[in-house]
Amino acid sequence: KTLLLFADAIILMFISRKFPSFGDKTPLSRSEKRTFFSGVTALLALQIVVSVIYKPQMFSRSFDRQTVVKNLGLYTYHLFDITLQSKSSAERVFASGDGFSEIKNYTDSKDKRVDKNLFGAAKGKNVILISMESTQSFVINKKINGKEITPFLNEFIKDSFYFDNFYHQTGQGKTSDAEFIVENSLYPLDRGSVFFTHATNEYTATPEQLKKYGYSSAVFHSNDKTFWNRDVMYPALGYDRYFNLNDYAGTEQMSVGWGLKDKEFFEQSIPKLKSLPQPFYTKFITLTNHFPFLLNPEDQYVDEFNSESGVVNRYFPTVRYTDEALKLFIKQLKEEGLYDNSVIVIYGDHYGISENHNAAMAQFLGKDTITPFDSMQLQRVPLIIHVPGQEGKVVSKVSGQIDIKPTLLHLLGIKTNKSVEFGTDLFIKEKDPLMVMRDGSFVSEEYVYTKNMCYKRSTGEEADMTLCQPYIEKAKTELKLSDKLIYGDLLRFDPNNRYKTGTMTTKFE
Template sequence: MKKLNQKTYFLLMIILFFVLNLLNRLVITTELFNPGMNLFKGNLQTTLNSFMGDSGLLVILITIFYFIAKKKRTFIYLVTLTTIGLSVMIFSLKVYAFYYGTAFSFFNARTFSNSAPVLGQQLTFHLWKNLFITAQYVAVIPAIIVFVLAIMELKNRYLHQERLDKTKPQMMRVLNFFVVGLILFSWSQIGYFTEIKNTYYESNRVAQKGVQTMGVYNYYINDLVSFVFTKPEPILADEELNENIDIYVNEKTENCPKNYLGEATCNDLMTSSIFEGKTIVMLQMESFNNYLLNLSFDVDGEIHEVMPYFNQLLKEESTVYYNNFYSNIGVGKTSDAEFASLTGLSPMGFIVTYFDYVNEYFETLPKLFTDKGYETYTVFGSTYNFYRRNEVYPMLGFNKDNNQNMESLEALGLYDPLTETVNGWVDDPVAFEYVTNVLKDGDHKKFVFALSTVLHTPYADVEWMTGINPWENLIKGDLGNYLDYAHRFDQVFEDWYEGLKEEALLDDVVFVMYGDHTGGLTMDDLRQLDPNINLFSYQQYSHNVPFMILAPGMDLSNYGVDRTMTRGQTDLKRTISNLFGLDEKYHFGVDILSGAKTWTYNAITMDLFSDDFHINMPNESININDYDPTLLEEYIQKFYHQKEMNDSILRYHYFKLINEANK
């Protein structure tokens, strides 16, 4: 590199500090670097506001460096290290967004407290690999550039002893720049809080909204300060909000609550109590996307199904299957799917529900079954404290003595960590064996809540499972491995279910089965299945999970309406309560087998699904051309009202307060 004079080099480093770090923020805020992510609708005002916020913070930093450094060498060190730090921050935020589909917030930092070292190692490698494959490495380019320049030019001795100009006129100029930076920094924050005033986002911290409106660096300074110094959330909402929550909840106690169209949603009387007194196995299937079903490939003229046994079950008269069923998860993923299914309430989306908002006062399926004389059981293939399940399950109403996990399954002699661990999880046949033992144990009524675990990203190569199926030359990368994992799960489930048949354990058992959340494949992965995929269809593929009821020995073909109607996990509690004759008081969601219309939403991406439309809430766009903008705005407002009521029930511990007030 040609040697630069002092002034040119010094000025170049300052310019690069501003330009590179301002450009790098686009990696977080633009669609180009975030395919498949629901970014918030922007305009010139929000773009300028974000630019001012980050520019102001960078000006503040550069002036602080000037104030505290005595020599130019020290100043260059500070500029270089800060740029490297900001690049690492941007790349780390990309890792988080790649997995969770939204921006990080310090308020959900507890997400990382789950103890799963093998999963953590594999996910880190997997996410880093995919970020580089998708050219997200641009996030570290600023760090590389300034580091190289610093190393090359700091070898020049003229910088070693060169002092900064600390004369009064110069320091006044630097001070003026500091004031300008402070004004831009503050103005951006004022602009953000002005924009969200009297909206859902005023009382609900959504990092992606803040990042895009306030600026990346600016927002995270604000977020960190708020996280450190904000007092715990108030126990009580304000009077007006409390009244609105009361109205919302009281309406859910009516026999036929209204849907978004204002229509009554009643339970299906034909299916009322048809499973009363039967044992129920509620199986939540890890990362099971609906597109896996009825998926096949023609290889050399021969058709190969990915999940042939499940495909067979879907055709049986004892099966009810809905193919337009959606997950309602937030950053809690699997645990949020559990919460939605067991309570009928949606998770907030940006905070892990099991960490902050669960208490013993929710009406839940295990409590309702216990009231009917059922014994409750749970089994999952992770450590006992993963997502705090050891504490949460008893609060939700499960018998804590029947709570089986990685440690207890080993203690029971059902699990050998050396031979029955896949990707850090207990292999699914172990959990299924425990359920079999429960079904054999006596003739009392049972509610078994079981989680499959192995079909979970990342889909690492496993010698005996991946790379051995006929589609390996057709489907590449993570999608190919995902299909291999799914094929193996299909075989494991077949062995278990057929074994239950042979042992005559299915006569009085009903299976309610559903996927918990997306398999985590990228748009590029899914283009191998759908070359025309776009943001709307990608979110549909991602959040569409299967729902099915298996009732061996019963003919369910005459029950239910159109089985393509939109449904979600928050509809499970009401549906199961009706099918099993439980005394449910709060009717959140709809009865899946009824003819009632509903909408359902994913709490983290805020995609709203219905029979008639799919709305991307952050971008305020709909998948229908020439749609009435007035009607679209009406639905958007109804959605935010529903979400505000749902989230307030959690945030302000509504049912706990009601319980205490009634004592």
């Protein structure tokens, strides 16, 4: 395949030798050169324009390099990639330590307190993060056709901390945004994915920080290593090992939709998990509950919903399947002696049902229609934190993915008072918590702001915009400062950024 990239050059060399006149080296005139380069530029521009017209989301969703290359062509893709990297490099060059100081002063002013009863409650324990693909909170403790959608999770939360007002905060980067937010306590960018545009930045991500405390780290995901540019970004986050598609055995019967079924994925991951030095920090990314939510009949534990939306109908069986896969995974952790020595964090990465399916969602929720306020409530995703030795509790604090990092570090007994983070510990009682979405929408203790409308959170009734205005300004400030930090690669100026990492091991064959 690599040789094919040079096939045109080889053919041209053959032709020039066979037909000497073909390689006429008569110099081009200035006008001919101008015409030639103008023509090439025009053709490249035309190709990009046509690609945008027929594939309008290709650039904003450039998570799969192979797909982008297929649509643009190899050479045009490289020009596109060079343009993006040049823009990022320019912003980095003109950034300074003064910009970092501004951001540090702001994050230092945030509530850095710890919960005295839970700080260090999991000191020295392993960490197992599970990213649940497209899972939203409306399925928790709900039934379809008389059957529970998430019977295992419904039981698991009884022995865990369950956050029922927890929101995803992702943008165009979807799953990669969720990973970035959770492990850095920074906001995603307003365009594209940080995993692509700023994978060479310096970060102080959780896996990198935990190296100082003797933790090994690994990601488990049965997908192509280049998807979302993970093979480049994970080393920047401090990961030691990436178990990707090349590490898993798969057959047609074992796979569905985007890859290996979750049951197979977890089962094959257990031996790999056992091989890691302890304590470890690990992340598992599920796949079965991925759009368009396909599942073989023999794997369905509940029937499809009955609405005009096939997407909504198929969503419930795939959620139920992932729930069953989690049940088996937790059972295996117990059998291998890992359960009682591990903090387990299960979170939904982003929404699964878009607003295009509001009519079907209204039917499921028993509503006449889905209002903007309702849509905001549907952005809630599950967050479950199981800490060995701790009793279960429902925490209703307004929160988001940006709060996971400081919460987890505090459970491990690690202070974050010097860290640059926009999140706060989920267990402390803040005076007025605020969850900010990438588009500037927010949820506070009393108000919800979305689509230029202000609502009372307790009733969903419209409220005067002046009541939301102070939070709107605060949301803008947080997003602006987080963007500035990423675009300028400002964490390189952080004197506390001393957790330097080595090379991540990835199976490439």
